[in-house]
Amino acid sequence: MKAALLVLLLSVITTFTNSAPSLEPEPVLDINGKILRTHTTYFVVPVKHGKYEGISLESTGNEKCQLGVVQQLYGGHGSAVALFPVNPKKGVIRVSTDLNIAIFSTHGCDQSTVWQLENYDSKTGKYFIKDGGVEGNPGPQTIRNWFKIEKHGRGYKFVYCPSVCSYCKVICKDVGVYMVNGQRRLALSDVPLVFNFKKEFTS
Template sequence: MKTTFLALFLVFAFASAKADFVVDTEGNPVRNGGSYYILPALWGHGGGVGLAATGNESCPLTVVQKSSELSNGLPTRLASPYRIAYLPTNFIMEFTVVAPPKCADTPAKWTIVRGEDETKEVKLLGYENTLRGWFKIQTSTVRGIYKMVFCPTDEDSCGAVGISKDGKGHRRLVIDDDAPFHVVFRGAESSA
C-alpha cells in the first residue's frame, strides 16, 4: 500500500513539475479549491460567467456568460480531485458555483447536458441526461488566456466550451470546438 501511494505521489509530483500552471489575472498560480471569476479574455465581449433560467427551467441552472461587461458573474470554485496546491493546465478538474441559488442541487457543480437538438450545454447538476467526464483548462496562444474543455469518459477527444445565444439573448455555455470561449481567471475577493 505504501509503495502504491509513493508511486502515485511521484507521478503527480513529476506531472505537476513539468506542467504549466493556470495563472490568474495577477499572474499568480490558480489555487486548487480557490474561488475565481471566469471572465472573457477580451474586453467588450460580454461579462463573467453566471447562471440563468433557460428553456422551461424555473430555477437558474444554465451556465451563461453575462451580457454586461461590467458584470463579473458568480464566483466559481476551481478544484482538482487530486491533492495538489495549484492547478496545472490540461488537468482534470471540477467547476462549482460558490453561491448557487437555493433551488439548485448542492454542490452546484458544472456538468454537460445533452439537449433534444443534440447540443451539449453546461448546466448545474440535477439533470438525467448528463454526460460523464471531466473539465480541463487548456492554454490558448497567449500565456494567461485559456479555454475550458470537457472530456467525456466514453470518447477519445475533448470538446471546447463556447458560447451560443438563444432566442431570449442568453449567452449559454455549450460545447463548440469551432468557437472556443477564451477566458481569464480573476480571484474572487470573498467566497460565500
C-alpha cells in the first residue's frame, strides 16, 4: 500500500514539474526566429525603415575619441553589437535581463565599446549613451553600464532600468533617439527605438 502511494505521489510531482511554466524570461529572437546567444554578433535593424537605419559609434564632441551611440543616416545595418548577460554562464539572451551591450566599430580609439549612460546633459535635458563602459562586475560602480531588452510591438526595444544593485536609485526609461548637432543620438526617451536583431553575415 505504501509503495503504491509513493508511486502515485512521484507521478503527481513529475506531472506538475513537467507542466509548470519556466521561471526564466522568454528568449530574444532574431528576424529568422532564432534565439539570440552570447559570443555572436547582431545588427540592430529598425522596424520602421527610412533614411535612418542601423546604429554605430560617431564622434560627438571636439575630440575624435569622444564617441556616442548614434542611428546612422542611410547607413544600412550599421555596426554589429554583442550582448553579455549579467550571468556570464548563460548563453541565451533573454528579455527583462540585465546585460552589457558592446558595439563593434572601427573608430580607431583605444577604449571600451561597451555602452554606458552619460551624465545628465542640462542643455538638452537628456541622458545620452556613449562608449567606455565596463563589461561585467555588476554593482553600484557599473550601474550605468547595464541595459535590458524588452518586447515591443513587432520588435524589441532597449531599456535602461538596471537591477544589479538592489539599493541604488535608478532611472527607468526606454532608449530612443534624439537629434542634436545633426546626429540622431541614442538617449533615454519616452519614445523607444523599436527594432529587430539580424545575425551578422546572414543574408
